[in-house]
Amino acid sequence: xxxSVRDLSIGFRRIxxxxxxxxxxxxxxxxxETFVIIGESGSGKSLTGxxxxxxxxxxxxxxxxxxxxxxxxxxxPDAELRRMRGREIGLIYQDPLxxxxxxxxxxxxxxxxxxxxxxxxxxxxxxxxxxxxxxVRIPDPARVATAYPHEISGGMRQRAMIAxxxxxxxxxxxxxxxxxxxxxxxxxxxxxxxxxxQREMALTIILITHDMGxxxxxxxxxxxxxxxxxxEIGDADAIMRTPSHxxxxxxxxxxxxxxxxxxxxLNAIVGxxxxxxxxxxxxxxxxxxxxxxxxxxxxxxxxxxxxDVALACxxxxxxxxxxxxxA
Amino acid sequence: MVxxxxxxxxxxxxxxxxxxxxxxxxxxxxxxxxxxxxxGQNASEATVQKIRAExxxxxxxxxxxxxxxxxxxKGDLGQSIRTRRSVSTDxxxxxxxxxxxxLVSFTIYLIAxxxxxxxxxxxxxxxxxxxxxxxxxxxxxxxxxxxxxxLQFMFFYKLHWLPIGARxxxxxxxxxVVTGFLIIDSMLAxxxxxxxxxxxxxxxxxxxxxxxxxxxxxxxxxxxxxQEQSRLYVRTARGKGLGPRVILYKHVLRNxxxxxxxxxxxxxxxxxxxxxxxxxxxxxxxxxxxxxxxFQVFDYSPVIALAIVSTAGFVLINLxxxxxxxxxxxxxxxxxx
Numbered sequence: 001x002x003x004s005v006r007d008l009s010i011g012f013r014r015i016x017x018x019x020x021x022x023x024x025x026x027x028x029x030x031x032x033e034t035f036v037i038i039g040e041s042g043s044g045k046s047l048t049g050x051x052x053x054x055x056x057x058x059x060x061x062x063x064x065x066x067x068x069x070x071x072x073x074x075x076x077p078d079a080e081l082r083r084m085r086g087r088e089i090g091l092i093y094q095d096p097l098x099x100x101x102x103x104x105x106x107x108x109x110x111x112x113x114x115x116x117x118x119x120x121x122x123x124x125x126x127x128x129x130x131x132x133x134x135x136v137r138i139p140d141p142a143r144v145a146t147a148y149p150h151e152i153s154g155g156m157r158q159r160a161m162i163a164x165x166x167x168x169x170x171x172x173x174x175x176x177x178x179x180x181x182x183x184x185x186x187x188x189x190x191x192x193x194x195x196x197x198q199r200e201m202a203l204t205i206i207l208i209t210h211d212m213g214x215x216x217x218x219x220x221x222x223x224x225x226x227x228x229x230x231x232e233i234g235d236a237d238a239i240m241r242t243p244s245h246x247x248x249x250x251x252x253x254x255x256x257x258x259x260x261x262x263x264x265x266l267n268a269i270v271g272x273x274x275x276x277x278x279x280x281x282x283x284x285x286x287x288x289x290x291x292x293x294x295x296x297x298x299x300x301x302x303x304x305x306x307x308d309v310a311l312a313c314x315x316x317x318x319x320x321x322x323x324x325x326x327a
Numbered sequence: 328m329v330x331x332x333x334x335x336x337x338x339x340x341x342x343x344x345x346x347x348x349x350x351x352x353x354x355x356x357x358x359x360x361x362x363x364x365x366x367g368q369n370a371s372e373a374t375v376q377k378i379r380a381e382x383x384x385x386x387x388x389x390x391x392x393x394x395x396x397x398x399x400x401k402g403d404l405g406q407s408i409r410t411r412r413s414v415s416t417d418x419x420x421x422x423x424x425x426x427x428x429x430l431v432s433f434t435i436y437l438i439a440x441x442x443x444x445x446x447x448x449x450x451x452x453x454x455x456x457x458x459x460x461x462x463x464x465x466x467x468x469x470x471x472x473x474x475x476x477x478l479q480f481m482f483f484y485k486l487h488w489l490p491i492g493a494r495x496x497x498x499x500x501x502x503x504v505v506t507g508f509l510i511i512d513s514m515l516a517x518x519x520x521x522x523x524x525x526x527x528x529x530x531x532x533x534x535x536x537x538x539x540x541x542x543x544x545x546x547x548x549x550x551x552x553x554q555e556q557s558r559l560y561v562r563t564a565r566g567k568g569l570g571p572r573v574i575l576y577k578h579v580l581r582n583x584x585x586x587x588x589x590x591x592x593x594x595x596x597x598x599x600x601x602x603x604x605x606x607x608x609x610x611x612x613x614x615x616x617x618x619x620x621x622f623q624v625f626d627y628s629p630v631i632a633l634a635i636v637s638t639a640g641f642v643l644i645n646l647x648x649x650x651x652x653x654x655x656x657x658x659x660x661x662x663x664x
Contacts, residue, residue: 055565055566082568083568084568085566085567085568086566086568087568090566090567091566091567093562093563093566095559098558098559098560099559099560099562099563100560100563101560101564101582102582102656102657103655103656104577104578109563112564112567112569112573113567116567116568116570116573117568148658150657161563164563164567168567168568
């Protein structure tokens with residue numbers, strides 16, 4: 001187990017009580033796997049991912065435990081986490097243009113990750129940045145290294161971000177919606193590249209996405225998050241084959257619809273995900289759930305095992321066909 | 328880039344021309360008679376008439392305008408009725424004093440507002456941030472003339488630390504004029520005591536200008552820094568393990584420089600207008616005091632010339648900024664070219 005998260009809660013401080021954004025979630029990530037966290041915006045998935053590297057907003061309060069390679073990371077001093085970021089945990093983000101500094105050349109920003117950890121300096125660091133650009137399959141890496149972020153394409157920028165995240169040799173890569181800003185062909189290339197680098201560098205990848213298509217492509221295991229809580233977690237194939245949580249099932253359906261008719265996207269789930277501070281009582285999903293019953297409205301479903309997966313649902317899909325028909 | 332600068336330069340010339348035209352007519356609109364001022368209270372009408380003729384003030388307005396513009400095109404700024412010298416000669420004498428005061432003030436202002444902004448932006452909303460805000464606001468809230476007099480009272484009258492009036496100790500011999508900048512001239516003369524005397528005389532007027540500009544400059548720079556600190560690339564920088572120092576000085580600062588430069592340009596404009604007041608308060612023999620004395624007797628030519636000179640200063644500083652922007656932010660260059 002490379003990473004163990006236990007009862008992680010993240011809230012935002014407000015006058016009159018903290019707003020919970022992530023509510024006591026627990027999961028393990030195994031060495032070498034691709035662990036996908038999927039959820040809609042506002043589900044707390046990115047916040048969870050960022051908190052692993054201690055990059056959650058300064059205004060948030062966290063509790064619980066995040067153990068990475070047997071070391072506790074949660075609420076450690078920033079100076080301590082700093083030594084680990086880039087060196088042991090690499091990160092890539094949703095918006096590569098905004099995530100790169102506009103006023104410094106790309107190569108310099110990549111080399112910086114080496115310099116930050118004293119792994120190389122000056123010309124040696126610059127040379128290794130060019131090598132790394134080559135490793136992420138960027139043509140003419142020497143030219144791209146001297147270019148500014150606005151001078152290269154979106155796909156190249158994300159490749160450069162990957163180079164930056166991996167140059168100092170981390171064993172865990174947290175990829176926060178890395179393909180969202182990219183078009184479909186580039187997206188496929190990017191996932192392929194990540195898979196290749198994972199093999200070459202023995203990486204563990206935590207991939208955060210809202211895109212079921214991405215999940216099907218790369219996931220070993222999945223964590224489905226809804227409104228700050230775990231809905232379902234477990235083996236990717238098992239979940240994709242027979243989703244047990246009504247929310248997962250709805251996500252799968254919407255993914256299928258959007259594949260067939262791209263404009264129909266997300267219509268499969270009625271209503272919208274609740275915003276921060278307006279999470280309902282009981283199961284957070286109940287207002288949108290076709291299978292919801294009285295107990296869903298009042299009691300938080302505990303996470304329980306069901307074959308290869310664990311899920312938090314009082315009335316999983318397929319458990320009660322009579323009720324389903326009625327709904 | 329060269330093309331762009333040439334365009335800006337031509338634009339600047341046009342602005343100067345407009346300023347000349349506007350100030351020419353504005354000064355003539357004022358119902359005043361410089362010739363009468365010059366002739367004195369007891370002068371006969373004939374004497375006044377003679378002076379009018381001498382300076383061409385008896386001619387029709389359009390004729391005066393044409394002859395002024397013709398002179399201007401040849402670099403002739405006209406004659407001062409009060410000093411009875413050409414305005415160019417006067418400017419050559421007074422301009423260095425003002426430039427020296429402006430440059431010294433501007434340098435101190437840049438360093439002070441910048442370091443205060445960086446300090447304040449480190450913990451926005453913290454105690455240090457609040458203290459800096461309070462102090463700079465108080466400084467800016469105080470009117471220039473009152474601040475100038477308060478500083479004189481404190482450091483000259485009470486403490487006897489610093490002199491007031493003029494640019495140089497009155498009992499000492501000033502270094503030979505080479506550049507007109509006393510700091511440079513006293514260094515050229517190799518005289519530490521002259522340099523010290525010059526700096527002591529510069530201290531209070533410069534301080535007055537700086538204190539008045541500090542609050543706005545500090546707050547604008549602070550805001551720019553704080554805004555940049557919330558950008559995504561800052562998270563990226565943290566994500567690769569960079570420390571707060573590198574993030575601030577390498578990543579945030581360079582991005583914040585463009586808005587800071589814009590603010591600085593405007594502040595320089597304010598500085599040009601403050602300098603007249605400060606020179607009057609401190610009896611500083613520069614173009615501000617010259618302007619004030621010329622205004623008092625409705626001496627047209629110096630007033631127009633000073634409007635042109637101060638506009639030229641503003642145009643020049645804008646041109647300088649246009650050159651600096653693309654150096655600071657590579658994205659600007661690709662837009663311009």
